[in-house]
Amino acid sequence: MKEEIMQLKEQVVELLENKQYSNLHDYIDKLNSQDISIMFEELSKEDMIRVFRLLSKDEAAEVFSYMESDLQEDLINLLTDKELKNIVDELYMDDTVDLIEEMPSNVVKRILNGVNQKDRKLINELLNYPEDSAGSIMTTEFVDLKMNMTVDEAFTKIRKIALDKETVYTCYVLDTRRKIVGIVGVKDLLIAQPDVVIKDIMETNIVTVNTLDDQEEVVKKFDKYDFIALPVVDKEDRLVGIVTVDDAIDVLQEENTEDFEIMAGITPSEDSYFKTSIFKHAKNRILWLLLLMISSSITGSIIIHYEEAFAALPLLVAFVPMLMDTGGNCGSQSSTMIIRGMATDEIKLKDYFKAVWKEIRISVIVGIILSIANGIRIVVQYNDLQIAIVVGITLILTVIFSKFLGCSLPMLAKKLKLDPAIMAAPLITTIVDSCSIFIYFQIAIAIMRI
């Protein structure tokens, strides 16, 4: 993929150097907007603006909307006010809002200067939706129809406004108070006779989200129902925007990345890996590391508490890493299954006892197998049946306990309206560690009388 872009770049630079602007114009005209935006990252600023000015008005806006925000900023600083206005005019409303959110205030000022009164009001409204809400990711451009329009009239309306709308394939039927009363797809319009009234072919069973709903809710609805757009309504049930499926995919990826990061004990960040400074990376990681370091020191203190036991039998210490790692891995397996199950809506809070009961039965099976495997190893390696029994019992208890925690803590977090992903491997590992080491030495003392 990357090589193709490098080839494009070389071709473009060559045409630029030879001042073959007409050829260059024809060449870039054939390219994908996305590919051009990626190529721009490889060009010098001077070359970028020269190429950009060769793009047609709508192509320029499209390329612009795909660019990374730092590159957008560079480009804006090179554009005249008139050129900037042209681009902003062509941008879809949600892309304009995204742009304003990313830019420093002097750039925002220049952008808003070129926007008319009505759009500026709308932009302000959109900017006020909470981060990660349906309102913040929706676009306000959609096709609205009326119930008593005919199919023919509907097509006339769609034709008239299609150019400016991101998607026209789902049309929304509104009543006089802008409440949504039906949905009709262009496919249904195509199949219907021209004189049929919209009311008779529209689908009245409508799935909507509220402007304040979390974007995760939006994505779940896209996952469940196979939509290409989802209507967003305000508190009075009036249609205010739609979320398109391509934005839903972006959100889905973003939410998944966030879960991966939180589950690895990283403060999530929306910036990309290479564009984040090492200090920011360090900051995102250090908090959890410090927290977990302190809690794992408790495990250390527990070990020291049993100094006499392992002074009498140093071999005891040899099984500490295995018990810690196995407990951590078992807990991590369970918490991952539960966190993921809740994220995809398969596991619900009311399933708690069902899930715990399942995890306990699984952990008994897993624990027994591990104990036997480990017992054989200990007897063969150290010829010490007593230690094999101590380690075996501890192992079974550790596995059960860690899988119980791995199942319970994420669901507890959800119950407390926290992100279940917090209760993942790192945290569970440290808790399980202390407990398994405590159990281990207690059992050792009891059985081996040391």
Next chain:
Amino acid sequence: MKEEIMQLKEQVVELLENKQYSNLHDYIDKLNSQDISIMFEELSKEDMIRVFRLLSKDEAAEVFSYMESDLQEDLINLLTDKELKNIVDELYMDDTVDLIEEMPSNVVKRILNGVNQKDRKLINELLNYPEDSAGSIMTTEFVDLKMNMTVDEAFTKIRKIALDKETVYTCYVLDTRRKIVGIVGVKDLLIAQPDVVIKDIMETNIVTVNTLDDQEEVVKKFDKYDFIALPVVDKEDRLVGIVTVDDAIDVLQEENTEDFEIMAGITPSEDSYFKTSIFKHAKNRILWLLLLMISSSITGSIIIHYEEAFAALPLLVAFVPMLMDTGGNCGSQSSTMIIRGMATDEIKLKDYFKAVWKEIRISVIVGIILSIANGIRIVVQYNDLQIAIVVGITLILTVIFSKFLGCSLPMLAKKLKLDPAIMAAPLITTIVDSCSIFIYFQIAIAIMRI
């Protein structure tokens, strides 16, 4: 969400009991197919088949396509051959293939009996695409146009075949050898004049995937380009199918779940949590646990090797859990960032040295902060500066090493054409453990002369 379904169910059961079939028919007619399919899971088999028979032919097929495969099997066993044929006739080709893949052979036989010769050949072809390939997730129903058709002729064709196609919004322009030469959206057709020739408005810059491409590639293209369908071509570049965006979302969720599971040391499974038996769950988890248990025993052996050192100074053992956990957490942070970065195509193999250099600088910052915090704690708690220094140096080295591994191993896996997700927390933790314990005792012996 679930409560709504329960309400539907109660309403349906009540209407069934009172034999108000006409009311019931009207009632379910208004429901979403997806909601009906979920409700079926709550009904008794007798009630399910009674409700199912009230559905219209196309509604029945749609509900059926959303049902879980075990419920589909139950239902098929209750249907007559004629009823089954009606459903299969209405199903989209990709859903039929999915169904055949899930059903036991006696059911497959009944399904194929109702399929005509031509479709049966197509089904066999589709069944032969490798699992998780673009060919295995595509649908063979799409709208194909010819270059010299007018817009008006195109609409006539679309109208005629729209009913049977999953999506009609992107039309594919084919030459006489069925090679794809252009793409045109219904939106563009709507805007264009009726007598314009397709050749003049079609987009010739086409993104395609090959039937044998991995489904992950397909999803990446959907993520990069905002498509609602992506054309799939065979080795001779002929169009054989399309992947629709709703299927791409399903694949995206599936791939993410798979990554979460592999990264937690679980053999990935496509079945849902509650529908998987405890033995299957245990089987999916035990392999990695056994493997990791063995490798963490190596850490134990290393500790035992330094028996004399900790016999002389038992306090040394107190820091083993903290060193192990911190090393594991640091490695897990880095590997997660790298694995996720590669999954979203942000980090590429050629970025290896850039990534390693970044991780090393991050780990120096993180390591120093952790060492200082920990050093203060040790001095305050145990009043032992020497141990604080030993632990501090070990900590810095462990952090650097674990972040280096966390960055390198996933990229090595990718290089070797393995899934980078294998090289996640569990594996890295066990490797880092042995090394950090080894370094720790070596430094302790060198500095403290024990």
